[in-house]
Amino acid sequence: MEAQAAQDRQDRERKRVEKFIERFRFKASKASQVQSRIKQLDKIEKIGQVRALPKLSFSFPKCESSGEVVLRGENIGRAYGDHHVLKDVSFILNRGDRLAIIGENGAGKTTLMRILAGE
Structure with a gap:
Protein backbone atom coordinates (compact mmCIF):
# COMPACT_ATOMS: atom_id res chain seq x y z
CA MET A 1 0.00 0.00 0.00
CA ILE A 44 13.68 11.88 -9.66
CA GLU A 45 14.24 8.16 -9.30
CA LYS A 46 11.66 6.06 -10.99
CA ILE A 47 9.92 3.84 -8.47
CA GLY A 48 9.36 0.41 -9.96
CA GLN A 49 5.88 -0.68 -10.89
CA VAL A 50 4.08 -2.06 -7.90
CA ARG A 51 2.07 -5.10 -8.68
CA ALA A 52 -1.01 -5.78 -6.69
CA LEU A 53 -0.76 -8.85 -4.52
CA PRO A 54 -3.70 -11.20 -4.55
CA LYS A 55 -5.91 -11.04 -1.49
CA LEU A 56 -5.30 -13.82 0.98
CA SER A 57 -7.95 -15.27 3.19
CA PHE A 58 -7.58 -17.80 5.94
CA SER A 59 -10.12 -19.95 7.65
CA PHE A 60 -9.25 -22.18 10.52
CA PRO A 61 -11.55 -24.91 11.72
CA LYS A 62 -13.20 -24.25 15.05
CA CYS A 63 -11.49 -26.27 17.73
CA GLU A 64 -12.43 -27.14 21.26
CA SER A 65 -11.22 -24.93 24.07
CA SER A 66 -8.16 -26.20 25.80
CA GLY A 67 -8.08 -26.70 29.50
CA GLU A 68 -7.00 -23.96 31.86
CA VAL A 69 -3.35 -25.03 31.57
CA VAL A 70 -2.35 -24.86 27.91
CA LEU A 71 1.33 -25.73 28.26
CA ARG A 72 3.41 -26.94 31.16
CA GLY A 73 7.16 -27.40 31.17
CA GLU A 74 8.99 -28.93 34.11
CA ASN A 75 12.74 -29.23 34.60
CA ILE A 76 13.56 -28.70 30.92
CA GLY A 77 17.25 -28.81 30.16
CA ARG A 78 19.63 -29.08 27.23
CA ALA A 79 23.39 -29.25 27.15
CA TYR A 80 25.90 -29.35 24.34
CA GLY A 81 28.86 -31.14 25.84
CA ASP A 82 29.67 -29.38 29.11
CA HIS A 83 27.83 -26.22 28.06
CA HIS A 84 24.34 -26.12 29.63
CA VAL A 85 22.12 -23.95 27.42
CA LEU A 86 19.00 -24.67 29.48
CA LYS A 87 18.96 -26.07 33.00
CA ASP A 88 15.90 -26.80 35.16
CA VAL A 89 13.52 -24.50 33.23
CA SER A 90 9.93 -24.80 34.49
CA PHE A 91 6.83 -22.82 33.54
CA ILE A 92 3.04 -22.97 33.24
CA LEU A 93 1.20 -21.23 30.41
CA ASN A 94 -2.51 -20.74 31.13
CA ARG A 95 -5.28 -20.06 28.63
CA GLY A 96 -5.24 -16.36 27.69
CA ASP A 97 -1.61 -15.88 28.74
CA ARG A 98 0.91 -14.37 26.38
CA LEU A 99 4.49 -15.46 26.23
CA ALA A 100 7.58 -13.51 25.22
CA ILE A 101 10.91 -15.26 25.02
CA ILE A 102 13.74 -12.75 25.22
CA GLY A 103 17.41 -13.03 26.00
CA GLU A 104 20.91 -12.53 24.76
CA ASN A 105 22.39 -14.42 21.84
CA GLY A 106 23.21 -17.96 22.89
CA ALA A 107 20.87 -17.88 25.89
CA GLY A 108 18.82 -20.82 24.55
CA LYS A 109 15.71 -19.13 23.12
CA THR A 110 15.67 -21.14 19.89
CA THR A 111 16.67 -24.30 21.72
CA LEU A 112 13.69 -23.90 24.06
CA MET A 113 11.32 -23.33 21.13
CA ARG A 114 12.67 -26.43 19.36
CA ILE A 115 12.16 -28.52 22.49
CA LEU A 116 8.57 -27.25 22.81
CA ALA A 117 7.95 -27.99 19.12
CA GLY A 118 9.16 -31.55 19.62
CA GLU A 119 12.24 -31.32 17.44
Missing part, protein backbone atom coordinates in the same frame (compact mmCIF):
# COMPACT_ATOMS: atom_id res chain seq x y z
CA GLU A 2 2.73 2.46 0.96
CA ALA A 3 4.74 1.65 -2.16
CA GLN A 4 1.67 2.29 -4.31
CA ALA A 5 1.05 5.62 -2.55
CA ALA A 6 4.70 6.64 -3.05
CA GLN A 7 4.47 5.76 -6.73
CA ASP A 8 1.26 7.81 -7.09
CA ARG A 9 2.89 10.82 -5.40
CA GLN A 10 5.92 10.51 -7.66
CA ASP A 11 3.74 10.28 -10.78
CA ARG A 12 1.81 13.42 -9.76
CA GLU A 13 5.08 15.32 -9.14
CA ARG A 14 6.49 14.17 -12.49
CA LYS A 15 3.36 15.32 -14.31
CA ARG A 16 3.45 18.69 -12.54
CA VAL A 17 7.09 19.29 -13.51
CA GLU A 18 6.52 18.07 -17.08
CA LYS A 19 3.53 20.42 -17.40
CA PHE A 20 5.69 23.36 -16.27
CA ILE A 21 8.41 22.42 -18.77
CA GLU A 22 5.96 22.13 -21.67
CA ARG A 23 4.23 25.37 -20.74
CA PHE A 24 7.35 27.55 -20.50
CA ARG A 25 9.83 25.71 -22.76
CA PHE A 26 9.92 28.43 -25.44
CA LYS A 27 9.68 31.46 -23.16
CA ALA A 28 13.08 33.20 -22.89
CA SER A 29 12.40 34.70 -19.46
CA LYS A 30 11.75 31.22 -17.99
CA ALA A 31 14.62 29.41 -19.75
CA SER A 32 16.75 28.98 -16.62
CA GLN A 33 13.76 27.73 -14.61
CA VAL A 34 12.89 25.26 -17.37
CA GLN A 35 16.48 23.96 -17.43
CA SER A 36 16.38 23.60 -13.66
CA ARG A 37 13.12 21.64 -13.83
CA ILE A 38 14.54 19.37 -16.54
CA LYS A 39 17.46 18.56 -14.23
CA GLN A 40 15.01 18.04 -11.37
CA LEU A 41 12.99 15.64 -13.52
CA ASP A 42 16.13 13.66 -14.38
CA LYS A 43 17.03 13.33 -10.69
